[in-house]
Amino acid sequence: MKKIKRWMILGALLAFCGCNQEESLLELNLYKFLYREKAPVNVQLYDSVSVLRRVPSAWQLRNYAISNMAELEYVPVEGDTLHVRLLEFSSDMSALAFFLNSGLVQESFPVVEGNFREIAMRGGRRLFVFRYGLLRNYERSELERFVQGFPNYRAGLPQEFLSLPISNRAIGQTSIQMRDFLGVESEFPMLILGYRGDDVFWNAARSWGSVPQDAWQVWVANSRKLHRNVALSADTVFFNAGAETRGAALRLPDGRVVCVWGTLSAENLRNHFQKAAQSVYDSPK
Template identity: 40%
Template structure:
């Protein structure tokens, strides 16, 4: 009987191991990008390029599709895949190539674009053809790895007094100083009072923060007691700023046309949100 129990245990262990292995293998099945359809149309041509792009250093891969939707009508789709969400959003917002939901007329073709997660989707078709934006959005949602919306890190910035349309991402320079870490930036306004809050996309090494902070114009604040872990700087004529690398490695920065006491209160409120945020 003892032998039977041992045998049964071995069989169960082997079965569980096989099940786990099977699940792992199932999760690791590679995506066949060449088979991605638009509605029920399979691509008539497909190209994938993962070579390094000298003009867009954060671009990891480019996919090009052509769909024959009807006789004499083709839909071209280009998908740009970046290192992460922040680089895709940076290129989408700052390159000047995209107009969001507004179609762009380029010669005889209309171009529509979307950004989702670390991808940018560019749809190109004859200007006299009509493509429902809902159909294009559905294509985007079905693309492997899709998750929509703004990067979650933006949610950690304060909501009150946000200026609509005044969000930005800086990946090379921040406050006019060369930076090695991406930064999310949001502008705020309360009447005539204006200020900005920014945070690093991710954790930042101490040396990287110090290298960036060394390029700021450091000043002594007036009316407050300077904290050892904060940098106080001039952000422009009449504009003060406070920056700090928080515990855990995130960087928080606030600057604007405020007195030092008001700026300090604003900084503490923002830095608490950034520190406690999940992303």
């Protein structure tokens, strides 16, 4: 009887884990996702290999850990077609990095491409690019409801961004550096926020997750090669990041990397850096 109970518990745990695992686009029945109560008239699916052949190389999707892609067509009314290109990345971070860095998609206002308008929205690790004719008008609220109808929808910045200081954040100054950080090749993505106060601009950044010690040391060594006047003080690295631009970086005991740089005096750099490091250190890992 005890053995049966153990197997029942194990089975329940496996089922629970399976339910919490995110389904990929290749596993979803995309004909069930309706727009204005109508199913798509055409659905095309692409895996991580075929998507790179389908999308222009200028998109550089290989650099953003693309997983899958779907292309859907809806006909809300006769003579009107809504195209939806749905890009699925390996993580929220990769999707957001492409969204912020590529310059190929626009969220705030539709952009004109030939005879079409395009607007994009992100939901978790998926990016939705809507394309429709110039003479058509689609309510943003309708498109948002469509995006929210997909499983594992998440909006806004990931929690990791929110661990950086809140005060003095500069609107629109958000980015992710994937394969190099401050012009130095790196093995860890860095999340970056811009700040402005008292006519001074600076940046604060943190790694997406924990960074191995050897990867951190490689970045420090490569920074030295750029003749940035790198100096070590305890566990903190001080460096020059450009004309009149000072910076400081630290790998916290839990492995997360924090960095601050800008046109700051030595005292202001120290204050902003200590604030950012403490904020990240106090946040959930």
